[in-house]
Amino acid sequence: MNSGRILVVDDEPQLRRVMRTALTSNGYEVFDARSGEEALHVVRAESPDLILLDMNMPGMGGLAACAAIRGISDAGIIILSVRGSEQDKIAALDAGADDYMTKPYSLDELFARIRANLRRLPVLSESTPPIVVSDELTIDLSGRVAIVRGKPVRLTPKEFDLLQFLVSHPNKPVAHRKLLQTVWGPDYGDEVEYLRVFVSQLRKKIEPAPAKPRYIVTEPWVGYRFVMPAKVPVSS
Amino acid sequence: MPRLRSTALSLLAVALTTVFISRVVTVNATTAGLLFLLEILLIATAATLVESVIVSIAAALCFNVFFLPPIGRLTIADPQNWVALMAFLVAALVASKLSTGLRARQADMLEAQRNIERLYALSRSMLLASDTHEVRRLIINKLVELFGFSQVALFETAAGAFQRSTPDSIITDEMLRQTAVNGNVTYVASQRLSLVPITLGGTHLGCLGYVGPRLTDANLQALANTIALALAQSQAREAQTRADAVRKSEELKSILIDALAHDLKTPLTAIDTAADLLVRPQSLSEAQRSDLLAVIREEVDGLKRMLEEAIHLARLDANRLRLECRSLSVQQMAKQAIDSLGASVGSHRLVLAIPSGLPRVNVDPELLAQALKQLIDNAVKYSSPGSEIRVSAQEADGMVCISVTDHGPGLTPLEQARVFDKFYRGEHGRTGVQGTGMGLAIAREIVEAHGGSIRVESNPGLGSRFTISLLAEAQAGAGSASKSEPDRLPAAIGGSA
Numbered sequence: 001m002n003s004g005r006i007l008v009v010d011d012e013p014q015l016r017r018v019m020r021t022a023l024t025s026n027g028y029e030v031f032d033a034r035s036g037e038e039a040l041h042v043v044r045a046e047s048p049d050l051i052l053l054d055m056n057m058p059g060m061g062g063l064a065a066c067a068a069i070r071g072i073s074d075a076g077i078i079i080l081s082v083r084g085s086e087q088d089k090i091a092a093l094d095a096g097a098d099d100y101m102t103k104p105y106s107l108d109e110l111f112a113r114i115r116a117n118l119r120r121l122p123v124l125s126e127s128t129p130p131i132v133v134s135d136e137l138t139i140d141l142s143g144r145v146a147i148v149r150g151k152p153v154r155l156t157p158k159e160f161d162l163l164q165f166l167v168s169h170p171n172k173p174v175a176h177r178k179l180l181q182t183v184w185g186p187d188y189g190d191e192v193e194y195l196r197v198f199v200s201q202l203r204k205k206i207e208p209a210p211a212k213p214r215y216i217v218t219e220p221w222v223g224y225r226f227v228m229p230a231k232v233p234v235s236s
Numbered sequence: 237m238p239r240l241r242s243t244a245l246s247l248l249a250v251a252l253t254t255v256f257i258s259r260v261v262t263v264n265a266t267t268a269g270l271l272f273l274l275e276i277l278l279i280a281t282a283a284t285l286v287e288s289v290i291v292s293i294a295a296a297l298c299f300n301v302f303f304l305p306p307i308g309r310l311t312i313a314d315p316q317n318w319v320a321l322m323a324f325l326v327a328a329l330v331a332s333k334l335s336t337g338l339r340a341r342q343a344d345m346l347e348a349q350r351n352i353e354r355l356y357a358l359s360r361s362m363l364l365a366s367d368t369h370e371v372r373r374l375i376i377n378k379l380v381e382l383f384g385f386s387q388v389a390l391f392e393t394a395a396g397a398f399q400r401s402t403p404d405s406i407i408t409d410e411m412l413r414q415t416a417v418n419g420n421v422t423y424v425a426s427q428r429l430s431l432v433p434i435t436l437g438g439t440h441l442g443c444l445g446y447v448g449p450r451l452t453d454a455n456l457q458a459l460a461n462t463i464a465l466a467l468a469q470s471q472a473r474e475a476q477t478r479a480d481a482v483r484k485s486e487e488l489k490s491i492l493i494d495a496l497a498h499d500l501k502t503p504l505t506a507i508d509t510a511a512d513l514l515v516r517p518q519s520l521s522e523a524q525r526s527d528l529l530a531v532i533r534e535e536v537d538g539l540k541r542m543l544e545e546a547i548h549l550a551r552l553d554a555n556r557l558r559l560e561c562r563s564l565s566v567q568q569m570a571k572q573a574i575d576s577l578g579a580s581v582g583s584h585r586l587v588l589a590i591p592s593g594l595p596r597v598n599v600d601p602e603l604l605a606q607a608l609k610q611l612i613d614n615a616v617k618y619s620s621p622g623s624e625i626r627v628s629a630q631e632a633d634g635m636v637c638i639s640v641t642d643h644g645p646g647l648t649p650l651e652q653a654r655v656f657d658k659f660y661r662g663e664h665g666r667t668g669v670q671g672t673g674m675g676l677a678i679a680r681e682i683v684e685a686h687g688g689s690i691r692v693e694s695n696p697g698l699g700s701r702f703t704i705s706l707l708a709e710a711q712a713g714a715g716s717a718s719k720s721e722p723d724r725l726p727a728a729i730g731g732s733a
Contacts, residue, residue, distance in 0.1 A: 014506040014531045021524045022513050056498055082501040104505035107512040 002027040004118045007048040009039040009065065010080075011057045019052065022107060028114075036065025043073050050118055055081035055092065063095045070096025074156055076117035080105070086193060093197035098158045099184070109187075116185030120157055131167055133215065134229050137206055139167055146206050153205045158183060162198055163206070166216060170228035173219040199224060239284065246279045246291045254298040268303040269320060272296075276324050280331035292328035296321040351455045354382040355462050362466040368392060371470040372399045375444075375463055383459075385448035390463075391416055392442040394471055407431075407445035416443035423450055432456055436464040441471075499542060503535035545674045548606075549681070559600040559685060563709060566594050566629045566636060572601060573608035574627075583621040586612070589628040590638075595708035597636050599686050604706075607682040607690075610675040611640040611702045619644035619699070635688075636708045641701040647694040655692055656680040679704075 006028045008019045016032045023030045031046055033039040035057055043051070051069060055062035066077055076099070079092040084102035092100050098117055101110065130140040130147075138147040144160050145152045155163065161183045166174060176195055180188040188194075199218075203210040219225050253275055257263050263271070272295040280288035300317050301310050311317060358378045365371040372390050379388045380401050388401040391412035398409050406427060415422060415431040419440060422431040430450060434442045441464050451459065510528040513520065520528070567590050574586065597604075608627075615625045619642040626641040647655060656676050683690045683704050694700040 012502050012506065014535055015502065015509075017527055018506050018509045018513070018531050021520065021528055022509060025513070025518050025520055025524065082498050103501045104508045107509055107516075110509075 002115065002118075003029075004050060004114075005029045005031070005046065005048040006114065007039060007042055007046070007051045007075075008032045009034075009036065009051060009057070009062075010054040011035060012054070015054075022110075023114075026111060036060035036062065036068065039065055040068055040072070043069050043075070047073065048075055050076045050078065050114060052078050052080055052114075053097070055079055055083065055088070063091060066092060066095040066097050070156070074154075076157065078113060078117055090193055090197060093194060096156070098156070099194075112185070112187045116187065119185065120161060133167070136208065137215065139163065148206050155202070155205060159198060159202050159205070162195075163202055166224060166226040167228075170226050173222050173225045175223040179223060195224070239287065242283060243287045243290060246283060246287060247294055249279070250275065250291060250294050250298060254302055258302045265299075265303040269299060269323075272299050273324060273327055276328050277331045280328045281335040283332065285329070285332045285336065288328035288332040289325065292324040293321070296324045299324075347452075348455075351451075351458065355458055357382055358459075359462050359466065362469075365466075365470060368395055368467065368470045368474055369397070369399075371466055372397065375466065376401050379444075379446060383446075383448060383451075385446040387445075387447040389445040390442065391445075392467060393440055394442075406447065412443040412445055415445070416440055421453075421456065430456070432460050434460055434464045434467060436461075436468050439468075441467050500539070503538050507532050507535045545678060549674050549678050559603065561598050561600050561686075563596045563598050564601050564604070565596050566590050566638060567592070569597070569599070569601065569604055569608060570627055570629075570638070572605035573612060576605060576609050577612060577616075581612070581616055581625075584616050584619065585622070585624045587624055587626045589626060591629070594629055594631055594636055595710075597706045598709050599706060600682075603682045604686065607679040607704065608638065608640070610679040611704070614675055614702070615640050615642035615644065615700075618642065631708060634708050635705045637703050637705045639701050639703040641699060643699040646696040646698055646700055647692065648696055652692050652694055656690065676702075 006023055008016055008023070008030060009032070010016050010019070011034055013034075016034075020030045020032060031042050031048060033042050037059055039051070039053070042048070051073075053062055053066055053069070057065070060068070062079060062081070066079065069075070069077060077097045078099040078101060079097045080101050080103055081088060081092070082103045089100045099113055101113060128142045130138050130143075132138050136149050139145075140147060140152075141164060144155070144157075146155055146160075146163065147153070162179065165179065165182050176192050177189040179195055180191055184191070184194065199216055200210070203213050203216055207213050207215060215227055217225050217227055250272075253271060257268055257271060276288070276292050276295055279291050283291070296317075297310065299320055300312075301308065304311065304314070304317060304320070358375070361374050361378050362371055365374050372392060376388045376390055376399055379385050385401075387405045387407060389405055389407040389412060390399050391397070391409070392399075393416055398412060400407070407429065411422075411431055415433050417440065419433045419435060421433065423429070427447060428450070429445065429447050432444045433440065434444055444460065444463055510531045514525065514528055570588060570590055574581075574588075612625060612627065619625065623643040627638070628641065629636060629638045631637070656679075679702075680690050683706070686706060688704060688706040690702065690704050692700055692702050
């Protein structure tokens with residue numbers, strides 16, 4: 001049986017009822033909200049693990065709600081939308097969503113994505129030493145934070161998983177598919193646009209000059225590579 | 237050069253006169269003086285001031301030497317000589333002053349008229365231009381052609397575009413841009429270069445630069461204004477066309493895609509998911525099963541309704557509408573509409589305010605009830621639960637007006653103009669509210685088929701009122717009204733056409 005607390009945000013009452021039945025019968029605890037505004041209240045009060053967010057809602061709308069939720073929560077966000085264009089997906093990911101599904105979807109696919117988004121890379125034991133990449137960047141694997149120029153930077157769970165996987169394969173190109181399957185789950189592999197958005201967000205957070213990345217470099221047509229600068233021997 | 241020659245000619249004329257009246261026909265001093273005076277006046281009207289003075293002094297000298305005693309000698313002691321000199325001088329001065337003033341005024345008027353003609357030609361040619369680039373090209377060509385400027389350059393701020401009559405112009409981008417920004421007229425005499433800012437109502441539109449004769453301030457201003465108007469007009473026209481095109485294609489796309497995507501896919505998703513859950517071997521409670529079945533039922537009903545509306549509208553479109561009219565009271569009509577609403581009113585408070593004693597109307601009961609239902613449905617969809625929806629009626633000028641008033645978000649004037657268009661859904665409809673954008677179009681088709689009219693009044697933020705106006709039946713008593721039925725409808729339709 002599954003476990004996890006899921007918030008369903010949809011203005012359509014019938015859809016909320018169906019989702020509630022579908023999720024509770026699969027072992028999840030379910031909250032629901034009719035609008036983005038209501039969703040923010042529930043997120044504050046209940047801190048769910050995952051949010052299923054409808055894109056097309058009256059009031060603040062799905063995209064604005066997504067960005068607002070991302071501002072107060074690290075919970076996974078899956079956007080559910082009737083539109084399936086690349087632009088719509090990227091806009092959603094840019095607003096802080098972790099995943100995007102087009103309505104109507106199959107229940108099996110939805111469950112698979114929910115499982116994937118609730119999953120995290122295993123948290124390493126507290127004794128794992130932080131990885132010092134350079135004077136400016138240290139990655140604390142057990143605390144799941146990056147320290148940039150002495151200051152901890154907040155990364156969303158997916159961003160951190162992505163960074164952790166790249167750092168653990170330093171100076172080697174990692175293929176898109178490999179990254180997607182490790183960080184998102186085995187059902188993923190073709191969503192290269194996810195990587196583009198998440199890598200760009202990571203770069204904004206950890207790179208000194210995001211336009212000219214020093215750590216996470218693009219390997220054209222292949223994937224990404226984490227550049228671990230050679231350790232400069234400390235001169236005596 | 238020409239002035240020197242005309243002075244010489246004037247002096248020659250004085251000399252010839254002197255010779256003529258002293259040698260050929262001898263006249264006395266008085267006649268001679270008068271002749272000289274006349275000659276000076278004539279010359280002064282055509283000549284400049286300096287010329288006139290020179291000629292009057294020459295005439296005074298000739299008069300003194302040849303006609304005043306002692307003849308043949310210049311005497312300046314006699315006051316008579318001074319009087320003659322002064323008289324000639326004053327005559328010359330006055331005549332010259334008057335005529336130069338007149339001539340200047342006449343030249344000004346000619347110039348002004350020429351300018352008006354040139355500006356008129358300029359603005360007339362602008363009418364043919366289709367875009368701002370074309371307008372700039374025309375302005376430049378016309379300035380060269382009409383005003384005879386050797387170089388013309390125009391900078392339009394909005395487009396950031398520079399355009400010149402000749403590629404290697406002395407008028408630089410920098411000069412034009414600077415003048416456009418600081419708004420000062422500049423004239424560089426050494427290059428005969430003028431720079432004029434083009435402004436309209438305080439807005440800097442650009443700058444005109446030209447090499448050629450300096451125009452007076454008034455003419456320059458008139459020219460700048462003409463150009464400003466032409467630029468502003470073409471900009472407005474371009475913006476309008478652009479906005480129209482974008483709006484049309486964007487709206488159509490988003491309306492159709494949104495309507496189809498949201499209104500079909502959302503219920504489908506719910507049905508799909510519910511059905512999927514029901515066929516799974518998973519353990520669902522009896523309550524869960526029946527709830528899922530209820531969802532499927534409700535969503536299928538919704539889809540069915542939508543399909544019916546679409547077919548209905550298509551039928552109305554194709555003019556296959558057959559009216560089966562009969563005499564009906566407004567109460568009956570409203571009741572029929574409300575009965576057909578069913579559960580969709582939800583928690584809204586439906587208030588009926590239909591006074592008794594209103595004239596009856598001759599309508600197709602089913603269709604009119606449907607039109608009214610669409611209005612109430614619309615009010616339910618776009619106003620918050622619990623708010624009041626008022627259905628009222630009144631008589632005015634032989635018409636029965638039935639209104640549905642809500643406290644929804646209201647409509648902007650633009651939305652009001654388009655709300656009855658097919659597939660149109662307002663700002664608030666685009667996001668979230670279920671509907672096809674067909675309801676109000678259906679209502680309008682039905683009402684217009686009855687020879688009536690439908691309109692909307694709205695206060696953004698406060699609510700909207702939709703009103704159906706139908707021709708009232710003649711107040712001849714309920715009994716006779718139904719007899720005259722067959723004749724009433726054509727009259728009603730004719731009345732509105």
